[in-house]
Amino acid sequence: MDFISILSIFVLACFVGYYVVWSVTPALHTPLMSVTNAISSVIVVGALIAAAAAGSASSKWLGLLAVALASVNIFGGFAVTARMLAMYKKKERKDA
Amino acid sequence: MPDAALLRSLQGEASHAQPAWILIAYLIAGVCFILALRGLSSPESSRRGNRTGIIGMAIAVVTTLLTHLSQVAAKGACNPNFSCEQKPFLEDWSTLGLIFAAIAIGGGIGLITARKIQMTAMPQLVAAFHSLVGMAAVLVGAAAFLNPEAFGIAVRITPIYGPSIINILPVSRIEMGLGVAIGAITFSGSVIAFLKLNGNMSGKPILLPLRHVINLATLAAILGLIAYFTMDQSPWVFFTVMGLSFAIGFLLIIPIGGADMPVVISMLNSYSGWAAAAMGFTLHNSAMIITGALVGSSGAILSYIMCRAMNRSFISVIAGGFGTDGAAAGGGEVIDRAFKRGSAEDAAFLMKQADQVIIVPGYGMAVSQAQHALKEMGDKLKAEGVRVKYAIHPVAGRMPGHMNVLLAEANVPYDEVFELEDINSEFAQTDVAFVIGANDVTNPAAKTDKSSPIYGMPVLDVEKARTVLFVKRSMGGVGYAGVDNELFYRDNTMMLLADAKKMVEEIVKALG
Numbered sequence: 001m002d003f004i005s006i007l008s009i010f011v012l013a014c015f016v017g018y019y020v021v022w023s024v025t026p027a028l029h030t031p032l033m034s035v036t037n038a039i040s041s042v043i044v045v046g047a048l049i050a051a052a053a054a055g056s057a058s059s060k061w062l063g064l065l066a067v068a069l070a071s072v073n074i075f076g077g078f079a080v081t082a083r084m085l086a087m088y089k090k091k092e093r094k095d096a
Numbered sequence: 097m098p099d100a101a102l103l104r105s106l107q108g109e110a111s112h113a114q115p116a117w118i119l120i121a122y123l124i125a126g127v128c129f130i131l132a133l134r135g136l137s138s139p140e141s142s143r144r145g146n147r148t149g150i151i152g153m154a155i156a157v158v159t160t161l162l163t164h165l166s167q168v169a170a171k172g173a174c175n176p177n178f179s180c181e182q183k184p185f186l187e188d189w190s191t192l193g194l195i196f197a198a199i200a201i202g203g204g205i206g207l208i209t210a211r212k213i214q215m216t217a218m219p220q221l222v223a224a225f226h227s228l229v230g231m232a233a234v235l236v237g238a239a240a241f242l243n244p245e246a247f248g249i250a251v252r253i254t255p256i257y258g259p260s261i262i263n264i265l266p267v268s269r270i271e272m273g274l275g276v277a278i279g280a281i282t283f284s285g286s287v288i289a290f291l292k293l294n295g296n297m298s299g300k301p302i303l304l305p306l307r308h309v310i311n312l313a314t315l316a317a318i319l320g321l322i323a324y325f326t327m328d329q330s331p332w333v334f335f336t337v338m339g340l341s342f343a344i345g346f347l348l349i350i351p352i353g354g355a356d357m358p359v360v361i362s363m364l365n366s367y368s369g370w371a372a373a374a375m376g377f378t379l380h381n382s383a384m385i386i387t388g389a390l391v392g393s394s395g396a397i398l399s400y401i402m403c404r405a406m407n408r409s410f411i412s413v414i415a416g417g418f419g420t421d422g423a424a425a426g427g428g429e430v431i432d433r434a435f436k437r438g439s440a441e442d443a444a445f446l447m448k449q450a451d452q453v454i455i456v457p458g459y460g461m462a463v464s465q466a467q468h469a470l471k472e473m474g475d476k477l478k479a480e481g482v483r484v485k486y487a488i489h490p491v492a493g494r495m496p497g498h499m500n501v502l503l504a505e506a507n508v509p510y511d512e513v514f515e516l517e518d519i520n521s522e523f524a525q526t527d528v529a530f531v532i533g534a535n536d537v538t539n540p541a542a543k544t545d546k547s548s549p550i551y552g553m554p555v556l557d558v559e560k561a562r563t564v565l566f567v568k569r570s571m572g573g574v575g576y577a578g579v580d581n582e583l584f585y586r587d588n589t590m591m592l593l594a595d596a597k598k599m600v601e602e603i604v605k606a607l608g
Contacts, residue, residue, distance in 0.1 A: 001119070001380045001382075003267060006376075006377060006380060006382075006385060009382050009385050009386065010373060010376075010377070010385045010388075010389055011389075013126070013385060013386040013388075013389030013390060014389040014392070014393050016130055016386075016389075016390070017130075017133075017389050017390040017391075017392070017393030017394060018393050018397065020130060020133045020134050020390070021133065021390075021393055021394040021397045021398075022397060023134070023137045024133065024136040024137055025136070025137060025138060025139075026401075026488075026490065026496070026497060026500070026515050027139070027488075027497060027500040027504075027510055027513060027515075028136045028139065028142060028497060028500070029398060029401075029495075029496035029497030029500070030218060030222075030495060030496060030497035030498055030500065030501045031136060031142065031146075031497070031501070032133070032136050032394060032398070032496075032497070033222050033361070033362070033365055033395075033398070033495065033496065033497075034218075034221075034222055034225070035132060035133070035136070035145075035146060035149055036133070036365060036369065036390070036391040036394045036395070037222060037225045037226060037229065037365065037368070037391075038149065038153070038225075039129045039132060039149055039152070039153065039387050039390070039391065040229050040368045040369050040371075040372045040387060040388065040391040041153075041228075041229055041232065041372075042125070042129070042152075042153065042156050042372060042383055042384050042387045043229065043232050043233055043236060043371070043372045043375055043384065044153075044156075044157060044160075044232070045122075045156055045157070045160045045379065045381055045383065045384055046236035046239075046240070046247075046375050046378070046379050046381075046384070047232060047235065047236050047239075048157065048160045048161060048164060048195065049160060049164050049246060049247060049379065050235075050236060050239035050240065050243065050246065050247075051191065051194065051195050051198070052160075052161070052164040052165050052191055052192075052195065053164070053243055053246030053247075054246075055243050055245060055246055056239075056242050056243035056246075058242055059238075059239040059240075059242040059243035059246065060191075060239075060243075062235045062236075062238050062239040062242070063235070063236070063239045064194055064195065064198045065198075065235055066231075066232040066235035066236050066239065067195060067198040067199060067202065068198040068199070068201050068202035069202060069228045069231055069232045069235070070202065070228070070229070070232045071198065071199045071200075071201070071202025071203045071206060072202040072203070072205050072206040072209070072225075072228055073202075073206060073225050073228045073229055073232075074153055074202075074203070074206065075202070075203035075204075075206035075207045075210070076205070076206025076207065076209050076210045076221075076225060077206070077210075077225055078146060078149060078150050078153070079206065079207050079210035079211065080209075080210035080213065080218075080221065081146050082143070082146050083210060083211070084215075084218075084501055084504070085139065085142045085143045085146060086143070087501070087504040087505050087507070088139035088142070088504045088510050089139075089504070089507065089509055089510065090139075090509055090510065090511055
């Protein structure tokens with residue numbers, strides 16, 4: 001991919017992000033933060049490349065450390081989001 | 097001698113050429129992340145959204161492992177540190193083992209934390225997670241700097257005499273520099289935010305002399321060095337950028353007070369996204385770019401919403417210093433004024449008689465963990481035939497949506513919980529407004545007193561209710577804005593001075 005295609009993806013994704021995030025209900029802003037946290041750990045892709053590559057031992061260990069840190073975020077972020085979302089319940093009409 | 101620029105561009109493109117299925121896989125991962133955020137438009141679809149996000153992450157990770165490990169198997173044979181053809185596959189398996197060990201250790205810590213964390217500690221947890229994304233970006237940037245060929249961002253030039261030179265592409269140097277800088281700012285900023293939210297560090301702003309000059313100079317130095325980095329790829333340039341960025345993250349957050357944390361935490365959320373996007377540019381990876389853009393705009397929008405809810409400009413929040421030590425600022429004359437003090441029994445009696453009660457929670461509810469007792473109180477009142485609603489100000493608590501999560505935890509149905517603009521007109525027809533642990537967001541001075549530091553901030557019109565019950569620990573303290581709340585001394589206000597949780601429990605007892 002050349003720089004211009006990448007830039008196009010980036011700019012369009014910013015617009016998608018803008019509209020998608022405005023449609024998020026304010027009650028779910030905390031889960032929004034935790035899930036964006038989890039997905040921004042897609043940086044693990046870069047960490048995996050560094051960890052898998054041969055050629056530089058220090059680069060590899062930095063990569064492995066980054067894989068571990070990003071994994072904390074991926075597993076922790078999605079799990080805590082799921083835990084929060086499970087709590088949002090509607091009123092049971094008969095109770096009220 | 098071939099034309100260097102031509103060679104660079106040819107090899108630069110070539111090293112990024114990937115089979116179509118890989119590009120499509122990353123694109124699908126990116127789309128999954130968009131759907132994950134889209135799901136949050138309502139609580140019903142949100143759980144499915146979260147699962148879609150997990151699928152997207154799995155696709156991205158598996159694709160990377162499949163493609164890059166196979167490349168190691170082919171290239172590893174010529175590891176320059178070892179002699180060529182040195183059992184590439186064995187190396188490969190051990191690498192895979194290490195990677196899985198790293199994932200298992202990190203994942204284990206993440207899962208345990210996610211399960212054990214208390215909902216009231218959510219802001220700290222999010223800050224801690226942000227710092228990890230920032231650090232991961234820094235580490236990936238450093239790894240890319242040390243081994244640029246593995247990332248396909250370098251050209252190896254072999255002169256006739258002397259050793260070959262590995263030249264990082266100039267565009268990649270900018271992307272890498274920005275990625276590492278933003279990552280480092282995210283890391284150190286989030287660490288400070290974590291310490292402040294977790295109470296390891298005072299929420300008071302720490303104001304250094306000349307801090308604006310220092311900050312601007314540091315930022316200029318970082319940008320200048322990144323520009324210089326395109327001409328000189330020496331390690332000192334790269335690592336100075338990194339070091340200065342760690343410093344500026346620290347300097348940017350220490351002057352910001354506790355009440356501005358919702359903005360800070362959203363802003364750091366945004367930074368972690370831009371860091372991921374910058375790394376995505378370096379790696380030419382669409383999943384990372386899409387995600388980075390999503391997260392970046394998400395954090396930016398949340399910061400905007402938080403600033404608007406406080407009627408403050410983003411610049412003034414970043415400049416810091418707001419809400420200095422509350423007691424000194426406006427505490428002097430507070431004690432002298434007359435106010436009505438009530439007991440739990442009085443409060444129970446008043447609410448039992450009411451047609452409608454609106455509960456206004458704030459950070460104080462989170463601190464004393466009063467949400468479960470509050471829900472019990474609501475249930476008791478509903479059993480008496482009282483309509484109970486909750487009103488939430490956007491900046492109540494320490495992060496966007498903080499109060500909503502706590503109420504959800506206590507099993508308060510989300511259709512009883514209303515946002516400021518949806519419920520504000522109802523206070524006039526409400527018998528009792530029950531303010532628990534909130535202060536500045538109910539201060540009528542924001543509407544009337546032009547000299548007040550919170551003038552113009554949208555507030556909940558609790559004073560329009562027939563009676564205001566105000567749960568507060570003591571009369572001495574003032575809100576984080578450091579201003580006295582005139583509401584305390586009104587005729588229709590009754591102060592319930594106690595720990596929020598204890599008071600609510602006593603009211604529950606009194607309700608019988």
